[in-house]
Amino acid sequence: MRRIDSREAGLLTLLRVGSIFAPEPLEATDILMAGGRIVALGRDMEIPAGWPLRVVEARELIAVPAFIDQHVHVTGGGGEGGCGTRCPEITAHEIASMGIGTVVGVLGTDSISRSPADLLAKVRGLRAEGIAAYMYTGAYRVPPPTLTGDLQRDLAWIPEVIGLGEIAISDHRSSQPRQDEIERLVSDVRVGAMLAGKRGICHFHLGDGARGLEPLRRLLTETEIPADQVIPTHVNRHHALLEEAADYALTFGASVDVTAFDDAGDDGLSGFGAVSRLLARGVPVARITMSSDCNGSLPEFDAQGAYIGMRVARNTALVADWQRLVREGVLPMEQALGLLAGNVARVLGLEESKGHLAIGFEADVTLLDGDLQPRQTFVAGKCLFDANGREGTPPPA
Structure with missing residues (x-):
């Protein structure tokens, strides 16, 4: 006592x-x-x-x-099918009701009708309601939109900015950035983060394109950039990409982020299935995180790439997949918590307080x-x- x-x-x-x-x-x-x-x-x-x-x-x-969700479209994602398909903003109650205390806001495809300034305003609004909220500067496209006109200044002068993202690669909606453009972006973020005393990660959206993780493999092979500077997300988009993600994590000692897709038709590609597969491949649990991609769009495209429909992602699958990992004995509680807490805090550079x-x-x-x-x-x-x-x-x- x-x-x-x-x-x-x-x-x-x-x-x-x-x-x-x-x-x-x-x-x-x-x-x-x-x-x-x-x-x-x-x-x-x-x-x-x-x-x-x-x-x-x-x-x-x-x-x-409290859980940490490092990939949330707090201002709403979507828009791929026109203005009528913009997703709604998320509320503080929706975040906290899933046991989540910290979120990182992100822009996606649409950085025209939504901007980093909109994102910053929403992040500050969530903070005013009690949520610990941060943001990535940038969006899918390259060169990325910023708050100050410069990546390094965004990191140095805006406290809420903790990195760059989500930059899209291997996706028909990306800007198809060249390798030298990717290297320059990551280098700028690294220096800006050093000046600000932040981790300054680059959060990369992975599409289902054939190039997969090759741009990031080249980045880590051909430059001096450390692996913990780069976080690929949506690595469970399809089975071949998930296998590549396991090899990437093992080869470079890198971390990979699994998305808890709430429309995962293939259980092997759900958050539960993807984490289970990465562990079976020998990826250390400390190198795996999960995020929700909530309030982003779940667009559907035909064989020619034309938009045909959309649903709005929620964060309920994130907690459900995590619960299943514990209930089915894939991971003990203390290790499973890393997927939504300790591992994420380390990746984001928040491990000394969260x-x-x-x-x-x-x-x-x-x-x-x-x-x-x-x-x-x-x-x-x-x-x-x-x-x-x-x-x-x-x-x-």
């Missing part, structure tokens, strides 16, 4: 839960949060009477690091029930989602 020192006092929230995966299982069952951070972990903590404290009794729930439940880290906590369904989501210590309308109670006098 630990008694909290008065110097740790403030506007406090105490979570009393059944168990904690940080992601490793802890002996602690109490999480004390103050000033947006975790200030103590313990069991049966005693809090002095009269302190400004809210107690959340959730003994039936499991505390885990993706782990530890003293000094941001108080981003998701509470799961026995079916691994999110029931409450806290971001910086603030409850943004509560499935039961549960209210905190003051400690006994």
Whole structure:
């Protein structure tokens, strides 16, 4: 039993839960949060009477690091079929209800009716609602649209910008960038990120074109760019690309991002199936992340490449695929959490504050029930989602 020192006092929230995966299982069952951070972990903590404290009794729930979704069309994607096919924006409630505390906003095909400025405004709006939100500058096309007219300035001067993306390659909707253009973009981002003290990743959209990952393989083979600078996403678009992604990760010690497609007709290409296959190929779990691509479009094209229809992606498949990996024993809880938390934090350069439940880290906590369904989501210590309308109670006098 630990008694909290008065110097740790403030506007406090105490979570009393059944168990904690940080992601490793802890002996602690109490999480004390103050000033947006975790200030103590313990069991049966005693809090002095009269302190400004809210107690959340959730003994039936499991505390885990709040999930991080590194690929979200927060302003809506789509538009491939004209203005009537633009997807809607996502809301803070839709994000938090899936146990997600941090998102990275991205533009896609449409950077004409939507812009990096629109994206920045939405990101700041989500932050005002409590979500930890960031963004990539750029979009599918090359040269990429920016906020300041220069990639390095965007990274250096805009705090919310953590990289470039999603640059499209091996896709009929891309700008068909030459190899030297790809190398220059990644180099600019690397230098801009160094000046800003950021990781500065380049987030590459992979289409189903025959070139696959070849432009990125050449980049890492022919230049001095480190593998952790480049993150390919949608690597489970088809089976051949998934196999290539496994070889790419193993050859370069690189990370790859699996998309939890909510229209995956082939279970082998679902988030669950793709992660399972990468693991079977020997890719370390630490080199795999999952993202949702939510509020992007799910367009359909005919054999000639003409648009014929669209649905809007949601983030429900992301959590469902993750749950299935745990339930079916593909990964234990502590390793599976990396796919949506610790691994993603490392990839984005946020590993010193997110993706782990530890003293000094941001108080981003998701509470799961026995079916691994999110029931409450806290971001910086603030409850943004509560499935039961549960209210905190003051400690006994």
